[in-house]
Amino acid sequence: MTDEVPEALGRAVDAAVDPDALLDTLAVLTAGPSPYGREHATARRLAAFAADRWPHLSWRVDPLPAVDGLPDAANLVASCTHGDADELLLYSHLDTSLTGDPGFDAAVTGHDGPVPALRRQVGPDAVVDGFGLGVARAAAASALVGFVAAATALRDRGVPHRLTLLLAAAGTHRHLPDDPAGQVAGGVAYHLDHLSAPAAAVVAKSGPPGILTAEPGAMFLRVRLQTRHHPVLARDTAVPPGGLIMNLAPVLAALETFRRAHLDARADRSDQVGAEVGVGSVGAGRPGKPDLLPGRLDLHLYLVTIPGDEPDTIVADLRDTLTRALADTPLRDCVLDVAGWPVHSAAATPIDAPISRHAHAAWQAVHHAPPTPIRGWTGSTDGVVLRGRGVPTVRLGPAPLVGDPDDPRRDRYEVAELVRFARLYARIAVHSSTASTD
Template sequence: MDDEVPATLRQATEQAIDEATLLDALAALAAQPSPYGRERATAHRVADWAADRWPELPWRVDPLDPTAATPDSANLVSAATLGERPELLIYSHLDTSLTGAADFDDPITGLHTPAPALARPGPAGDVVSGFGLGVARAAAAAALVGYAAAADACRAAGRPHRLTLLLAAAGTHRDDPAAGPDDGTAPTRTIGGAAHHLRDRPLPAAAIVAKTSPPGILTAEPGAMFLQVRLSSRFHPTLFRDTATPPGGLLAHLGVIVDALEEFRRAHLARRADPDAQVGAEVGIGAVRAGQPGKPDLLPGAVDFHLYLVTAPGDDPTQITDTLRATLVRRLRHTPLDGCGLAVAGRPAHPAAATPADAPICRHAHAAWRAAYGEPASPLRGWTGSTDGVLLRGRGVPTVRLGPPALPPDPADPRRDRYAVAELVRFARLYADIALRHQRASTD
């Protein structure tokens, strides 16, 4: 099947993508905080800017369920259609991993200064930097501009097409610690923007996930799950810590349980070691919670450990949870923590999923990459980043993930992500090229 794009259409699309437009899109995305669950203001801002820049295209802010845990969430959607063609969805998200708010960010970053604003390139014009560009404003800006250029060029040329841009709310993984360790393995309750978008409409024929990625094309992605471990005992006054159970209190023995968790991690990764697999596994302790800072004269009666686990194909969340529990029971036996309460809960986010390497969207992505870089994309191995691409693949949507590579962050402030402007422009054109190839192939 011939998926080469007519030269005039390709030229019109490429000319519509320039540094100034891309930087303006990035400025609209980065003008204000867009934390998980509160993306609606950014969705409106970006929609207003895009409608002024491309008035012929539709731009719609689609609020998520206001009764859910994310009442100020909204997707930004643009759907450009002419004729009957299989739909291509270009996906990224509006929320950022860090929020820009001190109460959430400071315990993670250790920094107490305001989040850094977007810094446009200087006279050299080669690098843009700012907060939240890595997750996921840089890729989202490239996706937006690439989508709009391809859709506008197809519209102007009267070429049949069906392209959809989804900049989703609640696109970063987020657990609900309030669910507690006794909730078993029920999935997290928050409905993200991608699931909301797919809920009441036909599935697209194919999808692109635009996220910062390694230099290549991902046709498979790992899944993710959250694990919570609670160790409990009676609370006790600090003044009488020697008579506490365990002696000294729970916090005096954190090393015992951390060592046990690290043993679990080593065994878990060893069982999944596959140097030829495109996706890999990982486990990390992301948070430890205990006690009240305002009452340090009381030893806490519970310590919670929150873990993030990247799942490989075939992983069973219940089995993983049971294995972690068994490891802890064995490792805590005959230690000062023996006899303390232990509860372990696992909550899956998404299972791992893959797209067949010979799917048309994979072929289009590799052809566009070769056109953009002059050489084939390098094979990727052991990738441990999970996105809503697994949600799309899990519903049978052939999906590729690719995105602009990040430069090393600013050493003076690691919250300031840095990108080469030329790479952002290249990826906007790359996304547009994949979209044009998809539409071209679907006409044959």
């Protein structure tokens, strides 16, 4: 088995990456919203475009089983097989971190205007910017065009290969703690449940300027304080006095104490993954009834896990920290509940695994330099799902430019960077295919 690719084949796959096709793909991806669990329209639109442009490849839409409240989840799957070869899966996802509904997203973005349309600047330093490019439309477009380039070059030269492109549903993290039936099983899990696992996988998603062979896991946490409800007019006799919201400060201080201790306990790691935790949502009361003090206060946290983390232990540590911190505050008479929901466990692929070597060789060929070593990365993707199913996996993707200061929903990328990564994904596919036939 070798990590070298014949120069003629390398040049052919580079030439097969069409910048115009990449931008057209990005335009199709961004032509409508594609929120978590509602990707079907985008999958159909993209499949129709791709089948018309590249009819020699197989394109299909795989609807996921309807789930209460989220009935339109779907994967887009493309494939190309010739001869006997190990399967390589190129993976990204169709859903965006923000929904594309300005009213819904405004609580996060601070903007309630129309979703920004895709814009292209021409010239040697061309830039493309628009909604959802960072998660994960830019990388998905590069992966699709890279897949086409590799499949076309390998087919034209009769090289045995088995390539699959999966742009999946529900690839971003979501949690509905009070509605378990409303969860969507991830599109990558659905794909693996119904088809044989590939020999290796590449996750195409923006990230650090290098190759991730390991990724952290993730879990959701909820801190809940409960008391009797009171009218605002009787706030001085409420428990706690003034109400739950007016006593939020010691809770936030306790959560920061927990965060510092949690990170300090993991600070001596020197591998690719790192830990992090933060409060992303606070909820209490009803906007239409502000004359009533809420009887429940919920804080929702997202926590990035590293190898060895035990979710039950994390929940217990958080509960103990809060119990101690609130014992001498007006919140001591409230009911405290801490709950946790693991999403994925951290996972890694050996650095000397074939897919890791292929990725490094392709990176060197495209960038003319080795990848930058990565330490303490705190982003978790479906790479951990693939590794958890025994699939050796690497993650890499184009780095964004500084975002638009006037509208944080507008992600910006150099077109040359997207083309570069399309060639990189294509080269990994060629490395993998030629190595599997040695």
